Amino acid sequence: MASMLQKNDGDNSVLLRVTHANLKSFNADVRFSLQTTVEGVKEKLWHKCGTSVTSMALELYDDNNSKIAILSDDSRPLGFYSPFDGYRIHVIDLDPSSVTSGGWLEDTSLVEKYTISDEAYKKRDGTFRKFKEKMVSQNPSAFEAKITDSYMEDLSANIKIGDRCEVDPGAKRGVVKFVGRAESLAPGFWVGIQYDEPLGKHDGMVKGTRYFQCPPLQGAMVRPDKVKVGDFPERDPFEEEEI
Secondary structure (H helix, E strand, C coil): CHHHHCCCCCCCEEEEEEEECCCCCCEEEEEEECCCEHHHHHHHHHHHHCCCHHHEEEEEECCCCCEEEECCCCCCEHHHHCCCCCCEEEEEECCCCCCCHHHCCCCHHHCCCCCCCHHHHHHCCCCHHHHHHHHHHHCHHHHCCCCCCCCCHHHHCCCCCCCEEEECCCCEEEEEEEEEECCCCCCCEEEEEEECCCCCCECCEECCEECCCCCCCCEEEECHHHEEECCCCCCCCCHHHCC
16 A cells, blocks of 8 residues: 555655654644655654654654654654655654643643632722723623624635635634534634644633544634635745745
């Protein structure tokens, strides 16, 4: 099967599946140049999974899930190991204190959350609650609900699941994973995005409701007016360094 997936002689890149030993839900398809060194591969993966280059070990598996190489020489080009489309690179984080260890990036229940009692919050000055109470007393009609269930439905009509997109602010790139109403959020239409890099806030689950599935910290729910669909390929982090 590997021979069927081999690239043409004129194509010097390969599409590999990437998994991570510490991040069980991390699963991405990434295209690499065969001329890129192993160190360059690690640099690219660092932006995607959070494991530092110096703490990263890479293993290469074929399409039958058999390990065929350990990418131990950072100076060698990726092509030296003869990867084919459909092969898998497995990332191992050697740093026991890494942000990827212990499930911190996947299980938010492990994060200690700051809490304050309602009584203590009421005693505070300058809170949003007190500001809102003051504004409502001055102009009650200004705070009546104005967002309907059809809010931005017209803008979402041209956005489809699977579309490549760019999201403002920041011109973040990714793929559309959800379009529709989100009961756990405000009324109207929302677009679920899987960013190419960990620039999001979740893995597709928002306030206890799963809207789509993606790697940790690559998911976001945004309004349709923030999304522009089109030919927005994944950025190469080394493009700007080329002359």
